[in-house]
Amino acid sequence: MYRLSLTILLITILLVPLGFAQITEEEFFKIEQSIVVAATKNVQTVSEAPATVYTYDDKQLKIWGMTELGDLLRYVPGVDIYDPEFFLFGGQRGFIGAFDTTIVLLDGLEMNNNIAGESFISHNYPLFFIKRVEVIQGPASALYGANAVGGIINLVTYNENEISGLKAGVEFGSYNTIVPSVLLGGSIGNFKYKIFGRVLLTDGPNFYDKVKEYYIYAPQVQNTNRRPDYTMWDYDDTGYDRYLYAKLSYGPFYLGAIYNYQIDGRGIQDVQWIYTGDLDGRDQRIAFLGFEDYLIPSKLNLKVEGRFYQDYLWGNHTQVPEIYSVDSNGNATTNIVTNISRADIELWRGFYSNLKSPGSRKYQF
Numbered sequence: 001m002y003r004l005s006l007t008i009l010l011i012t013i014l015l016v017p018l019g020f021a022q023i024t025e026e027e028f029f030k031i032e033q034s035i036v037v038a039a040t041k042n043v044q045t046v047s048e049a050p051a052t053v054y055t056y057d058d059k060q061l062k063i064w065g066m067t068e069l070g071d072l073l074r075y076v077p078g079v080d081i082y083d084p085e086f087f088l089f090g091g092q093r094g095f096i097g098a099f100d101t102t103i104v105l106l107d108g109l110e111m112n113n114n115i116a117g118e119s120f121i122s123h124n125y126p127l128f129f130i131k132r133v134e135v136i137q138g139p140a141s142a143l144y145g146a147n148a149v150g151g152i153i154n155l156v157t158y159n160e161n162e163i164s165g166l167k168a169g170v171e172f173g174s175y176n177t178i179v180p181s182v183l184l185g186g187s188i189g190n191f192k193y194k195i196f197g198r199v200l201l202t203d204g205p206n207f208y209d210k211v212k213e214y215y216i217y218a219p220q221v222q223n224t225n226r227r228p229d230y231t232m233w234d235y236d237d238t239g240y241d242r243y244l245y246a247k248l249s250y251g252p253f254y255l256g257a258i259y260n261y262q263i264d265g266r267g268i269q270d271v272q273w274i275y276t277g278d279l280d281g282r283d284q285r286i287a288f289l290g291f292e293d294y295l296i297p298s299k300l301n302l303k304v305e306g307r308f309y310q311d312y313l314w315g316n317h318t319q320v321p322e323i324y325s326v327d328s329n330g331n332a333t334t335n336i337v338t339n340i341s342r343a344d345i346e347l348w349r350g351f352y353s354n355l356k357s358p359g360s361r362k363y364q365f
Contacts, residue, residue, distance in 0.1 A: 101150030
């Protein structure tokens with residue numbers, strides 16, 4: 001086996017110069033390259049872009065078996081990832097956090113949360129309807145604002161002319177995960193449309209037995225009420241995500257909407273919160289309309305677009321130990337909180353937001 005492998009390797013090495021002789025250097029290094037838009041907001045090749053850019057097309061993503069943005073980012077140079085089975089942690093060029101120094105774009109629309117300014121990369125960036133992913137490393141704040149100091153991730157979807165008919169798929173995974181996806185596109189008269197929908201259901205990692213082993217907890221948790229009471233609260237690390245993208249165009253005019261609803265458990269981050277029935281949620285709604293046309297083909301492009309964002313973000317967990325001190329009927333057992341019900345806890349408890357929050361709105365033009 002080793003001798004055969006060595007022989008094949010030697011033959012390959014000997015044949016390489018012959019291969020170079022048959023193609024130009026430009027062809028070999030693919031200077032024709034993928035088109036990139038996000039680096040300067042203009043259409044150009046990767047070699048022309050004044051930044052470090054990595055592009056990945058749909059064929060590569062399919063060959064590699066990648067279904068979500070997080071799958072791809074693990075292999076992009078200069079991007080650091082820590083995946084706690086929750087929102088991804090990491091960043092670009094050494095900026096580590098919840099990708100709050102990276103702006104994620106979907107067809108040019110900013111997807112970062114209005115409240116925290118973070119990208120919250122989770123199951124909310126499916127690659128099923130993505131034609132190309134552009135990752136721009138380094139500061140881009142001059143074009144995109146302060147949150148782009150680390151870089152830009154731009155997701156480009158298939159346009160209406162590239163979709164004809166119905167495409168559907170179903171993914172299955174660990175933790176009883178199931179993910180059906182549907183992509184529909186076509187034309188009705190002079191109108192063109194594309195619709196993408198996706199649902200993700202998962203039980204998430206199960207550490208139920210580990211919660212009883214208090215010795216694995218940090219010292220400040222072992223002997224305090226921050227320690228979860230698994231006899232009172234249900235274990236819950238489930239995930240439920242809904243995603244919808246729709247766009248309708250008529251000549252150079254278009255309008256569309258994006259709806260992204262996420263409910264995620266804490267994964268392996270802050271495990272104690274899982275055993276108090278705590279979940280994190282995000283509800284993002286975007287509406288857009290505009291006009292885009294090439295006044296001079298391949299030279300001068302005119303684009304005018306208006307956008308409306310409505311964003312809800314909540315984490316129904318708390319860092320106040322006494323909030324856990326309720327009996328199985330939801331009645332308070334301490335003097336800190338009186339006459340509190342389980343419904344009150346579900347609606348009001350929160351470290352950074354809660355279900356009663358009116359959310360945040362943003363308008364762009």
